[in-house]
Amino acid sequence: MLENGKVLLEKLIVTCNGKSNPIRGFSIEELKTATNNYAQKNIISIGGGYTLFRGFLQNRQVSIMKFRVRGPSKHCLWLNNVVFTSQMRHKNILKLIGCCLETQLPILVFEDVKYRTSPFFEPLLLRHRIKIAMEIANAVTYLHIGFSRPIVFRDINSSHILFDEDYVPKLFNFSLSEFIPEGETHVRGIVVGTSAHLAPEYLYTGDFNEKCDVYNFGVLLLELLTGKRLHDILAHFEFCSVHSVKDRLQEYIDNNRFNEIANCKFAGDGLCHGNEQHLQAFLELAFTCLSDSEEDRPNMIDVAKQLRQMHQSS
Missing domain, CATH: 1.10.510.10 (Transferase(Phosphotransferase) domain 1)
Structure with a gap:
C-alpha cells in the first residue's frame, strides 16, 4: 500500500492540478466479498491486461477492475485509469469510486454498468x-x-x-x-x-x-x-x-x-x-x-x- 500510494500520489500531484474527485479506499477483503471472490459468473468484460467484475459493495452495485499485467508496464495500466478518471465529470465516462492499494496491482472500483x-x-x-x-x-x-x-x-x-x-x-x-x-x-x-x-x-x-x-x-x-x-x-x-x-x-x-x-x-x-x-x-x-x-x-x-x-x- 505504501509503495502504490506513493506512486499514485506523485502522479496525481503532477497531473491533476488539484481538481481530482475524491478517491475512496477499500480493503482486499471488502472487494473479495463484493465479487464472491471474483467469481466467473460476475465477469462483465475481459480486455488487454484486466478483467471487469460486477460486485455489490456497501449496499450498492459496482464494477471492479482487476489487473493481471506484470513487468515494466504494470504501473501504467492502473495509474492511468486512476489519474485520468479521477478528473472526469462526464455522464458518458465511467465514474471512478475508489481503489484498493493493498495488492501488488491495485484494484479499481467504478460505478455500476450492466452491458x-x-x-x-x-x-x-x-x-x-x-x-x-x-x-x-x-x-x-x-x-x-x-x-x-x-x-x-x-x-x-x-x-x-x-x-x-x-x-x-x-x-x-x-x-x-x-x-x-x-x-x-x-x-x-x-x-x-x-x-x-x-x-x-x-x-x-x-x-x-x-x-x-x-x-x-x-x-x-x-x-x-x-x-x-x-x-x-x-x-x-x-x-x-x-x-x-x-x-x-x-x-x-x-x-x-x-x-x-x-x-x-x-x-x-x-x-x-x-x-x-x-x-x-x-x-x-x-x-x-x-x-x-x-x-x-x-x-x-x-x-x-x-x-x-x-x-x-x-
Whole structure:
C-alpha cells in the first residue's frame, strides 16, 4: 500500500492540478466479498491486461477492475485509469469510486454498468445508434477540449464502451491515454493498438494527436452503422480495405439492400427516405473521419455537432 500510494500520489500531484474527485479506499477483503471472490459468473468484460467484475459493495452495485499485467508496464495500466478518471465529470465516462492499494496491482472500483458493447451488435433502431455515437463523441470532445492540456484516449473502440441499465454508453479503460505535453502537438511513443483501427500517420511515425482519436472514432462509426465488428465488415466483402469498403456500403444503400449487411432495425420492410438520408450522412461522416490525411479529418467537436444534428432530426 505504501509503495502504490506513493506512486499514485506523485502522479496525481503532477497531473491533476488539484481538481481530482475524491478517491475512496477499500480493503482486499471488502472487494473479495463484493465479487464472491471474483467469481466467473460476475465477469462483465475481459480486455488487454484486466478483467471487469460486477460486485455489490456497501449496499450498492459496482464494477471492479482487476489487473493481471506484470513487468515494466504494470504501473501504467492502473495509474492511468486512476489519474485520468479521477478528473472526469462526464455522464458518458465511467465514474471512478475508489481503489484498493493493498495488492501488488491495485484494484479499481467504478460505478455500476450492466452491458458490455451489446447495443453495438444488436438490431437497434438507427436513431438509437446515432444517439450512442453522439454521446461517445461528446465524451471524446470533453477529453480534447475540457482540460488545460488535451487528453488523447488512444484506443477508442467498441470494447471500451459499456452501458448502464438505461443503455447510456460509458467510455472506460484509460490505460493508454495521455496528456499532450505542454508546447507539443503530439504524444510520442511505441505504436500500440490494432493496425486496422490506427491512423496511417501514427503507424508511420509513432506520433499520436487528437486527429488520431478521430480516425479511431471513424472505425467506431462503421461498427455502429452496420452492427458488426470491423473484421466482420471486411470479411463480408472479401479482400476489402477500410477505405474501399465505403463504395461497397454505398452500393447497398443505393440499392435498398442495406438490411443484408447491417444488423440494424428500420421502419417498415426497408429504408424509408429519412433513414436513407441519415445512413448516407452517417456513412459520409465515418469516412471523413477515416481520411488518410489528418488535415482532412474534422475535429471531434465538429463530429459531435454533426451527430447532434442527425440525432435531433431523427
